[in-house]
Amino acid sequence: MSITVRQIRTGLNGDEAVAYAVKHANVDVISAYPITPQTIIVERLSEFVYNGELDAEFIPVESEHSALSAALGASLAGARVFTATASQGLALMYEILYITSSLRAPVVMALGNRAFSAPINIHCSHDDAYAARDAGWIQFFAETVQEAYDLTLIAYRVSEDRDVLLPSIINLDGFILTHSVEPLNIFADSEEVSRFLPERKPVNPIDPDNPITYGPLALPDYYMEIKRQQAEAIYSSKPIINRVFEEYKEFSGRRYSPLKTLYIDDAETIFVLLGSTAGTIRHMVRKWRRENKRVGVVSLTLYRPFPEEELIEAIKDAKNIVVMDRSFSYGSPGGQLFMDVSSTLLKYGLSPRILNVIYGLGGRDFTPDLAEKALHLVVETDEKIVWLGVRG
Amino acid sequence: MIEIRWHGRGGQGVVTSSILLSQAAIYEGKYAIHIPEFGPERRGAPVRSYTRIDDEEIEIRYGVLNPDIVVVIDPTLITYKELILEGVDEETRFIFNIHDSNVPGDYRGRHVFMVDAYRIALDTLGRPIYNTAMLGALIGATNIVKLDSAIEVMRNRFSGEVLERNIQALKRGYSEVISLG
């Protein structure tokens, strides 16, 4: 493959970008709960199906529990499927999240990251992404609208790979990406995309002529072996994810890797974070470098499986680490990414100074002065957890 | 980089204006980003939107703090001075939807443009939706994008008579906007 593929530069919001990716992936079944907290993603997809632009079944179900159940059933039958949700909707899917990954169904889901209630809030937090972190799904985080489009196509290739067979979530920050218009390149049509993403070839599809059993009982005699196998499956997906990133670069000209870094080589202080705020931190890091402050940044495109080796390679020489969480794990030693990063550092025998920054909950804007404050706190104080920008 | 802050009320088209502007800039090959700031999502509540336009890729995603241009598409919001003057400096240009040139004293000595988008909207659309008239006024006052680029992206959003009426509103905003100094 080479970069001869036809692409169109356009301006779309994150939701529309994902909808185009799903259309270009030529999915067979879309199943979604059509009202709040649903996003424009499935609204656009329902238009594509209605207009005849996309030959797929659109199932408007009565709850997110059913949305994922229907997607799972269709996936086991061999279809390429898509669903999308956010916040409370993800919470209502929770039971089926584990069943989908455990039955090894390559469902792809977009998650427009939003805060859990209460209080009622429809804006960005990473509560829903973190709620799904232990459920055995591969998780990608988009920083831009372009990444939301690309990662959706990448997710299908990864999930449906015969050596992976796991569901994927593409996280995109609620409103900040879902509703923001940005320039991006999209492919001309699904035929063009099929060169990167051919038709799905299912393993063990449900077939009335050749009955098999999905979801059997496995009591203490076999349950643990099956779970051990699942743990191995998601760890083993990483080299395949890297290979698909490489193939996507050949196909699209756009390069992806498990994490993105800037100025880490001689950095005394490194920020580690997920999602759309990474651009703002990179902007600040460039400013700090002009002020001769040795600061770098690592943002994770791949969240599960957690890119341990790449992260350690990036941050091993830093004195100070700022881990930014757009959520909180109540009663825990810190935020969720903080716990991931801290335990990875310990696993590799490292113990730098770590500051856990809690920011942006419920859509609170993350502005340059808050980044300055975080840098000040990690260098000048020994605070462990700080809720940035909270009044009081 | 040019940073624009739009003020209006829910339902008047503050988000649509910003989206159309960003898409027109993208159509011209520039980088642009539209960021909505939804407060309570209901008709009549004050809402803001932000547009950034640059020749290079834009990485930052926080709201516009120090706007180069402030567009107030709702006539009643001009009196909310703390809101409108937040983060501005002496170079900031203001584009107001008002029907006469009697702007409040707080705006004296500033770069103020005015257009009667209320009249344009009622004449062309028959409803107080100011987005395309104000987008036209912004382009007329600043040449931030070409008028044709705005028309081009409007074709993707509207069709038929609605499109024609909105093009009329855009063109009238473009030609009727005047500088108050």
Add this chain to the structure above:
Amino acid sequence: MVKWPNKWMELPIGGVINVPATSVDVKTGTWRSHRPVVNLDKCIKCLMCWVSCPDNSIIRLDDDYVDVDYYHCKGCGICANVCPTDAIDMVEEGGI
């Protein structure tokens, strides 16, 4: 009889059982304390036992009389209970 692997890495992906009807291999007939015995002289071929058996262990014969699949019958006694003519006796295991 399907032979299941012993090592986690050898199990079918997702615990799927990719051959049908494996439950037929499982001998549940040893669970019985009492076995149903059909007295064909009283049987009126109503097939209530056949319909009611939770384990498909009543065998419907070509002439609509019934027999019992003792490999799978757990001896629950539902067949004897629903029989309108008391044609099925639950007999103690070992008593025959």
